[in-house]
Amino acid sequence: MNQSMETLFKESVEISSDFNEEKAIVLQLGDTLKFLGTIPDRTISLVITSPPYNIGKVYEKKVGIKEYLLQQRPVISELVRILKDDGSLCWEVGNYIDKGEVFPLDIYYYPIFKEHGLRLRNRIIWHFGHGLHASKRFSGRYETILWFSKSEAYEFNLNSVRVPSKYPGKRYFKGKRKGEPSCNPLGKNPSDIWSVIKNDWENEIWDIPNVKSNHPEKTVHPCQFPVELVERCVLALTNENDWVLDPYAGVGSALIAAIKNNRKAAGCDKEEVYVETAKKRIAGYFSGDLKLRPVGKPVFTPTGKEKVSQMPQEWGKEIQENANTG
Numbered sequence: 163m164n165q166s167m168e169t170l171f172k173e174s175v176e177i178s179s180d181f182n183e184e185k186a187i188v189l190q191l192g193d194t195l196k197f198l199g200t201i202p203d204r205t206i207s208l209v210i211t212s213p214p215y216n217i218g219k220v221y222e223k224k225v226g227i228k229e230y231l232l233q234q235r236p237v238i239s240e241l242v243r244i245l246k247d248d249g250s251l252c253w254e255v256g257n258y259i260d261k262g263e264v265f266p267l268d269i270y271y272y273p274i275f276k277e278h279g280l281r282l283r284n285r286i287i288w289h290f291g292h293g294l295h296a297s298k299r300f301s302g303r304y305e306t307i308l309w310f311s312k313s314e315a316y317e318f319n320l321n322s323v324r325v326p327s328k329y330p331g332k333r334y335f336k337g338k339r340k341g342e343p344s345c346n347p348l349g350k351n352p353s354d355i356w357s358v359i360k361n362d363w364e365n366e367i368w369d370i371p372n373v374k375s376n377h378p379e380k381t382v383h384p385c386q387f388p389v390e391l392v393e394r395c396v397l398a399l400t401n402e403n404d405w406v407l408d409p410y411a412g413v414g415s416a417l418i419a420a421i422k423n424n425r426k427a428a429g430c431d432k433e434e435v436y437v438e439t440a441k442k443r444i445a446g447y448f449s450g451d452l453k454l455r456p457v458g459k460p461v462f463t464p465t466g467k468e469k470v471s472q473m474p475q476e477w478g479k480e481i482q483e484n485a486n487t488g
C-alpha cells in the first residue's frame with residue numbers, strides 16, 4: 163500500500179451502503195436507478211460498467227432490444243447528471259443475439275450517449291482468444307468499450323498506462339535527432355485494441371498442464387470484469403481520490419480496481435449474492451488474501467509441446483501435413 167493510499171483508507175475498510183461524499187467505499191444492494199438518485203450532480207470522475215446485455219443471464223429477463231434500451235435510458239441520464247464536467251464514462255458491451263441475428267450493443271447505445279452531448283474518445287476492442295465456438299457465423303472474440311468524455315476538458319494520463327515498446331532500441335534514422343532513441347522511455351500508447359484476458363477459467367485451456375485451471379479472480383458471477391481491464395481506465399482517466407462508479411457492480415471488480423489505485427469507489431447491484439461476494443473481495447484485498455491476476459501479465463500462448471496443442475493421431479497424416487504446410 164503506498165503512502166497516499168494509507169491516507170485515504172487509513173481508518174478501516176468500512177463499506178457504506180449509502181452514498182456519502184465523506185466516505186471512500188460505497189456499495190449498495192438494490193436497484194441502480196434508485197441508488198444513482200442519491201448521488202449529487204457532478205460528483206463522479208469515472209463511470210465504468212458492463213451493463214446487463216439482455217442475453218438471458220441469471221440476473222436479467224430478456225426483452226426485445228427496444229424495450230431493453232428504453233430501460234437503460236433513465237440510468238444513462240442519471241449517470242450523465244452525476245458525472246463531473248471533466249469526467250469520463252466507459253461502457254463495456256458485447257452483442258445481443260436474437261434468433262441467431264447479431265445486434266452489436268455499442269452501435270445501439272452510441273446515439274443515446276450522443277443525445278446527452280457526450281464525446282466519444284475511443285471505441286476500444288477488448289479481444290480475447292477463447293469463448294463459445296459458433297457454427298453458423300464466425301466465433302465472437304471481442305467486446306467493445308465506448309469511452310466518452312463529458313466535455314472537451316477531460317483527464318487522460320497516458321504515462322500511467324504505457325506498455326513496453328516492441329523495439330525500444332529503435333533510433334531516428336534521419337533529421338535533427340538522427341541516432342537518438344526514438345521510443346518513449348516510459349513505453350508506448352497501449353492502443354485501442356486490448357488483449358486483457360477474459361474468462362480463461364471457462365474454456366479449453368483448462369487442460370493445459372502449465373496453466374492454472376482457474377483464473378485467480380473467478381467468483382460466482384457468470385461474467386465479471388478482469389480487474390486489470392478496469393485498472394487501465396482508472397489509471398488513465400482519473401486521479402487519486404477521485405470517485406469511480408460502477409452502477410452495475412456485480413462482484414465489485416471495478417471497485418477493487420479503484421481502491422487498489424487509491425480512488426474512491428462506489429457501486430450498486432441488485433443481487434445479494436454478488437454484493438456479499440464483492441464485500442468479501444474488498445475485505446480480502448485489504449487483508450492481502452484477494453487473488454488478482456497481475457497487471458500486464460502476458461496472455462498465455464501455448465508452446466506447441468502441450469498435449470492439447472498437438473494434432474490428434476486419429477486425424478491422419480493428410481490433415482497433419484496440410485496443417486504443417488499452412
Ligand SMILES: C[S@@+](CC[C@H](N)C(=O)[O-])C[C@H]1O[C@@H](n2cnc3c(N)ncnc32)[C@H](O)[C@@H]1O
Nearest residue numbers: 193194214221386387410411412413415431432
Ligand atoms: C454484466 S454484470 C456486471 C459484472 C461486473 N462488471 C463484475 O465485474 O462483477 C451486470 C450486473 O448488473 C446487475 N443488475 C442488473 N440490473 C440491475 C439493476 N436494475 N440494478 C442494479 N443492478 C442490476 C446484475 O445483477 C449483474 O451483476
